[in-house]
Amino acid sequence: MIRALVMTHGRIGQELVGVVEMILGPIEGLEFLSNHGLSGDDLQEKVGQWLKAGPAAGGDEAVPSMIFIDDFGGSCGVAAQLCCGQNRDVAIVSGVNLAMLLGFVTWREDSDLDGLVRQIVQKGRESIVRLGT
Amino acid sequence: MPVVLARIDDRLIHGQVTAGWSPRVRPTHIILANNDVAADAWQSRVYTSSVPPGIETSVLSIAAAAAALNRGDCGNGRAILLTASPGEMAELVRAGVPLARINLGGVHYKAGRIEMLPWVYVDAQDVVALRRLLDAGVEVNAQQVPGGREVDVDEALLARTEGRL
Numbered sequence: 001m002i003r004a005l006v007m008t009h010g011r012i013g014q015e016l017v018g019v020v021e022m023i024l025g026p027i028e029g030l031e032f033l034s035n036h037g038l039s040g041d042d043l044q045e046k047v048g049q050w051l052k053a054g055p056a057a058g059g060d061e062a063v064p065s066m067i068f069i070d071d072f073g074g075s076c077g078v079a080a081q082l083c084c085g086q087n088r089d090v091a092i093v094s095g096v097n098l099a100m101l102l103g104f105v106t107w108r109e110d111s112d113l114d115g116l117v118r119q120i121v122q123k124g125r126e127s128i129v130r131l132g133t
Numbered sequence: 134m135p136v137v138l139a140r141i142d143d144r145l146i147h148g149q150v151t152a153g154w155s156p157r158v159r160p161t162h163i164i165l166a167n168n169d170v171a172a173d174a175w176q177s178r179v180y181t182s183s184v185p186p187g188i189e190t191s192v193l194s195i196a197a198a199a200a201a202l203n204r205g206d207c208g209n210g211r212a213i214l215l216t217a218s219p220g221e222m223a224e225l226v227r228a229g230v231p232l233a234r235i236n237l238g239g240v241h242y243k244a245g246r247i248e249m250l251p252w253v254y255v256d257a258q259d260v261v262a263l264r265r266l267l268d269a270g271v272e273v274n275a276q277q278v279p280g281g282r283e284v285d286v287d288e289a290l291l292a293r294t295e296g297r298l
Contacts, residue, residue: 072183074147074151
């Protein structure tokens, strides 16, 4: 099953994951990480630890993983790319919002990583709409 | 090229620089001076791709950054100059780069460092480097983001910090 890490400034990731679980119930393999108080090196190390802690830890089988970032060009995006931006089993996507995470949980068992990323990016974009008159 | 912001920040290029300071100081260039990043094509690409369009980025070793800034061959734009540590900024000043004022923007905790300010953790080497900057007549101002808390880094603060190391 595809895992995900929501990696953000402050408590955005923690709150997003909390709200997803409030809506859908407890979710396995959806975790968060804040950049608060961490140097770029430490942030990279934390992402590396999360990757290694996957269900296939110790085995040879790669676990497809997604890393959701709040802000393109920030320390989370830099650290995630430096850690695993060249790893084909990891997809890094910026601009995380609630619709994307709900889509992730809903679709992750029926898609491969690339297909899931396409669905989620589309869903994220579609969820940004001006409402009202 | 005039350096409109010379900043010490161990996250190098990130939101505080691109979203926080850039609209304020309106750089045309960001010069990232760091030997490790300059020696690694992937790291250079990641940092460069984090910069908003319209701002050019150069990733240079400390020596190459000093040479380029001293030759004044970076064009007529306005540059943000970034190093990850006080030592690297002191090296640039020692190499003759004319910097009147340094922004101490963020150095995070790691083993061996103690808190000098809530956003600046230092070890003995960092204190020595900051003192070298002051001795060279450079003003060192600690501030994370525009409009945020500003602290003048002076000998008294360095001595107090050193006493706790």
